Each structure stands twice: as structure tokens, then as C-alpha cells.
Amino acid sequence: MTLKIGVPSKGRLMEKTFDWFGARGVELARTGSDREYSASVNGIDGIELVLLSAGEIPRELAAGRIHMGVTGSDLVREKLGGWQDKVSELALMGFGHADLIIAVPKCWVDVNTLDDLDAAAAAFRAKHGFRLRIATKFHRLIRDHLRDHGVADYQLVDSQGATEGTVKNETAEAVADITSTGETLRANHLKILAGKPVHKSQATLFKSRNADWNEDTRATLNALTEKLGLRA
Ligand SMILES: Nc1ncnc2c1ncn2[C@@H]1O[C@H](COP(=O)(O)OP(=O)(O)OP(=O)(O)O)[C@@H](O)[C@H]1O
Numbered sequence: 416m417t418l419k420i421g422v423p424s425k426g427r428l429m430e431k432t433f434d435w436f437g438a439r440g441v442e443l444a445r446t447g448s449d450r451e452y453s454a455s456v457n458g459i460d461g462i463e464l465v466l467l468s469a470g471e472i473p474r475e476l477a478a479g480r481i482h483m484g485v486t487g488s489d490l491v492r493e494k495l496g497g498w499q500d501k502v503s504e505l506a507l508m509g510f511g512h513a514d515l516i517i518a519v520p521k522c523w524v525d526v527n528t529l530d531d532l533d534a535a536a537a538a539f540r541a542k543h544g545f546r547l548r549i550a551t552k553f554h555r556l557i558r559d560h561l562r563d564h565g566v567a568d569y570q571l572v573d574s575q576g577a578t579e580g581t582v583k584n585e586t587a588e589a590v591a592d593i594t595s596t597g598e599t600l601r602a603n604h605l606k607i608l609a610g611k612p613v614h615k616s617q618a619t620l621f622k623s624r625n626a627d628w629n630e631d632t633r634a635t636l637n638a639l640t641e642k643l644g645l646r647a
């Protein structure tokens with residue numbers, strides 16, 4: 416039986432994932448044409464590469480359909496409730512860095528912290544008769560973070576892309592999204608609330624707790640982690 420590793424099939428994380436393994440003597444390679452989703456692994460036997468969208472890798476790990484997978488630490492925490500019961504972290508890979516943050520319009524001069532946001536949200540509701548809207552695709556992480564910091568008078572509105580545009584479009588008053596350079600926030604006249612980010616994300620190699628770990632796959636895992644210089 417082969418050990419299946421899910422790696423991003425495109426996008427930000429793909430190339431660096433291939434480089435990360437390659438630098439450790441495990442060559443991942445796409446096979447076939449540019450558009451064909453097939454790949455191979457050289458340097459170690461008994462491994463099958465599965466090309467997937469980074470966003471789907473958490474679900475596949477949790478279901479045990481892949482034994483290991485590379486994706487952003489933010490996506491695992493967002494998509495898997497109780498993620499630590501489903502997967503474990505084998506390696507922080509040192510790329511794909513991004514911060515999940517909450518941002519408000521730059522012109523809100525009195526709102527710089529979560530406490531300020533809480534006060535602004537209460538005032539907003541009193542004035543407008545509905546709760547201040549925060550646009551995001553990170554529902555679980557933002558809800559938990561705001562609950563932990565005592566902010567209650569808000570509503571999340573779903574935004575799966577172009578989230579920073581929702582304030583200008585008047586579908587939200589604030590946003591919660593990933594940022595790396597900060598360019599998109601600046602361009603949309605938004606400022607990050609002070610304090611630590613909700614989550615500091617990076618590409619991470621995960622191991623599924625629910626996959627079929629039999630004698631073969633465990634032996635392959637041990638060979639692979641040794642080659643990669645990790646602890647299984
Ligand atoms: N500037 C950035 N913007 C968004 N995500 C970033 C950024 N920098 C790093 N990342 C990370 O990249 C990962 C998302 O990658 P990507 O957008 O390729 O995957 P995806 O959401 O599955 O998209 P797709 O479904 O199109 O493959 C997340 O873990 C995120 O934290």
C-alpha cells in the first residue's frame with residue numbers, strides 16, 4: 416500500500432512545496448502536460464503524490480484519504496474544527512507566510528484596537544439598527560478570536576474573494592482577511608487593528624491521524640521523515 420501525500424496543484428504554495436522537498440533530496444515532479452494533474456516522487460519508494468487545491472487538503476487529511484499533506488496552517492485551523500484531533504504538524508516549512516488580520520477604514524480615527532471595535536460596534540448597532548458587518552472567508556477563526564476578546568455586537572458576512580473591496584462597495588464595515596505585503600489593504604484605505612494577528616500562517620506539512628497507518632505506510636513515513644530530517 417502506498418502513502419499518499421497531498422500537495423497544492425497550483426497557486427502560491429505549489430512551486431515552493433516542490434522546492435522544499437527537492438532541497439531535502441525528495442524530488443516531486445509534475446508529469447504530463449501543464450494542465451494534467453499528475454505527478455511523481457523520486458528519491459523514495461512507496462509514495463503517491465496527489466495534486467489538490469490548497470483549500471481542499473485539510474478536508475482530505477481529516478477524512479484520511481491522504482496520509483500527509485502540505486497546506487497553509489490557516490486553512491487547517493479554519494476548515495477543521497478540533498484540528499489537532501485530526502492532523503498533526505510535522506514541519507513548518509518557512510514559506511507561504513501570511514497574517515490573518517482584522518481591518519477597518521483608515522478614516523475611523525477612534526478605532527485602533529479590538530476594544531475600540533467593540534465600542535464602535537455597539538454604537539453602530541444603536542445608530543443603524545443592525546450589527547456592524549465584517550466580511551471574511553475565515554468564519555471559524557474570526558468568530559473564535561472575537562469571542563475570546565469579548566467582541567459580540569457584529570455579524571460576519573461571507574466573502575470568498577476581493578474581500579477588501581466590500582467596504583467600498585458598502586456590503587461590510589470591516590474585513591478580516593489574509594495579508595502579506597499589506598498592499599491590498601493600503602490600496603483600499605483600510606488599517607489593521609493593533610495587537611497580534613488572529614493567526615500567523617505559513618505552509619505546513621501535516622500528517623493525518625485518520626489515514627490507514629499500517630506496517631507499509633508507517634515504514635514509508637519513517638523513511639520519508641528521516642530523509643527530510645523530521646520527527647514522525
Ligand atoms: N498574499 C496572500 N494572499 C492569500 N493567501 C496567501 C498569501 N500569502 C500566502 N498565502 C497562503 O496561501 C494559502 C492559499 O493558497 P491559494 O490561494 O493558492 O490556495 P486556495 O485558497 O486553495 O486557492 P485555489 O482554490 O485557487 O487553489 C493560504 O494558506 C494562505 O495563508
Ligand SMILES: O=P(O)(O)OC[C@H]1O[C@H](OP(=O)(O)OP(=O)(O)O)[C@H](O)[C@@H]1O
Pocket residue numbers: 575576577578579592593594595596597598599600
Ligand atoms: O497583503 P497583500 O500582499 O496585498 O495580499 C493580500 C491579498 O491577497 C489575497 O487575495 P488573492 O490574491 O488570493 O485574491 P482573492 O481576493 O480572490 O482572495 C488576500 O485575500 C488579499 O486580498
